[in-house]
Each structure stands twice: as structure tokens, then as C-alpha cells.
Amino acid sequence: MDMDAAARTEWWESLPAGIRDEIDGYVLKDSLLMAVRVVTAVGRVPHGIGLGTAQLIANDRYLHYGDRIAREPESPLDLESLACRAAGCEGRIVAIEAIWDGDTVHDWFVRLLAITADPAGEAHMATVYWSTAKRYLGGEGNRHTRHPAAVAAEQAGRALADHLSVPFHFAGPDTPDDEAPRWTESAEAR
Known part of the structure; x- marks a missing residue:
């Protein structure tokens, strides 16, 4: 009807x-x-x-x-905020990883994670929704052919990884895929 x-x-x-x-x-x-x-x-x-x-x-x-409406606050993507979060991680950070995720509310988005050792685990650094990416990228967001969340997560994640002197991993940044190989999987294959 x-x-x-x-x-x-x-x-x-x-x-x-x-x-x-x-x-x-x-x-x-x-x-x-x-x-x-x-x-x-x-x-x-x-x-x-x-x-x-x-x-x-x-x-x-x-x-x-x-x-x-009480919207979920957007994650900060500036290097200073991400570095502050990383400093609070339990364990030694060995990589920064971006992974695709999605749900019925936000569609596709990217999660930035710090991969740790001693103890092994992962810590949430940021969730990059479409709106978060547009805010972070500003006018630059319209110049990319890739999903804005991927572009923003890649830029912020690389900056954090460079700051921490660790590798950055983002399997499949061009196409949303929540089953792309994870860093630990690809690191073991090396």
C-alpha cells in the first residue's frame, strides 16, 4: 500500500x-x-x-x-586524537588496520583498529561512516571515485601508522568487503 x-x-x-x-x-x-x-x-x-x-x-x-535525535557521536580522525587513543592501548601496537564493516543503519563503513602484541588483540581507534568521511575530507571528498569512508580511513590510518612507525593494512580499499583478509592473516602468509 x-x-x-x-x-x-x-x-x-x-x-x-x-x-x-x-x-x-x-x-x-x-x-x-x-x-x-x-x-x-x-x-x-x-x-x-x-x-x-x-x-x-x-x-x-x-x-x-x-x-x-541523539545521534551516535562521530569518531575523530585527526592524528592528535588517534595518537591519544593509541597511547591508551594495552599491549604493543604492531600495525594499524582498516577493515570494512556494515549494517542496515549506516550501510558500509570502515573501522580503524590498532593490532597489538603482548597481549595479542585489537583496539578500536575510530569508526568511519560516510558522514564522518565527508566531514574529515571536506571538499576533497567529492574528488574521489572510491567510497569516502575508505579514502578517509586510509588517510587517517596511514598517518597514524606513520606516526607510530608500524605498518598500515587495508585489504580491498576499493570495494567494500567485510571478508577481506585481515592483517594477521596476511602477516602470517609473509
Whole structure:
């Protein structure tokens, strides 16, 4: 069932206040999937609301609240901030690695990790979403043909690796791939 903006507003206003509060609660916490899930659960059977319309209704609520939504803070990508995070790592940093990840909220993004030894592990340095990359790259972000998150993560990750005098690894920076070989795997193959 397709609904135009007026029909969505009318449907929204017909909901009990408790359901509206629940959906708005998820929206204000930036939990889009949960908001869509509730809209679909209460609207599918009696009103024929499918996933597409539920997403539009949730988006209407996002537009309604705008800057009041509690967004997840973006990771800093400047060298000084990354170096400060790296200094707090447990273990000796042996590499900086960028890996692809993704979810239904952010689509594809890149995680910057410090790979450690003594003890072996990894420490989160930054998460580079599309919006984080655009902020970091500024006007330069429009000049690249690759995903902005990959470009920003590669620049910030290389700068940190150079600062720490360790290798930088990013398998498959040109195409999102959350199954690309990890640094430890490629280091063992050398």
C-alpha cells in the first residue's frame, strides 16, 4: 500500500498515544530499525502497511525531530586524537588496520583498529561512516571515485601508522568487503 505524506500523517495521528510515544522513543534514540519494526507490527494487518511505507513513516518522524535525535557521536580522525587513543592501548601496537564493516543503519563503513602484541588483540581507534568521511575530507571528498569512508580511513590510518612507525593494512580499499583478509592473516602468509 502506497501512502502519500498526507495519508501517512493521518495514519500517524490515528495511532494511540502510547504507540506514537514508543515509535518516537526509538526515533529519538536513533534506532530506525526498531521504529520501523513497530510501525510495521501495528500497521501491516489492519492497514496494509509494508516495509517501504513503514520506512517513510519513520523517516517522517526523523524529519519532525531533526537535531533533537541523539545521534551516535562521530569518531575523530585527526592524528592528535588517534595518537591519544593509541597511547591508551594495552599491549604493543604492531600495525594499524582498516577493515570494512556494515549494517542496515549506516550501510558500509570502515573501522580503524590498532593490532597489538603482548597481549595479542585489537583496539578500536575510530569508526568511519560516510558522514564522518565527508566531514574529515571536506571538499576533497567529492574528488574521489572510491567510497569516502575508505579514502578517509586510509588517510587517517596511514598517518597514524606513520606516526607510530608500524605498518598500515587495508585489504580491498576499493570495494567494500567485510571478508577481506585481515592483517594477521596476511602477516602470517609473509
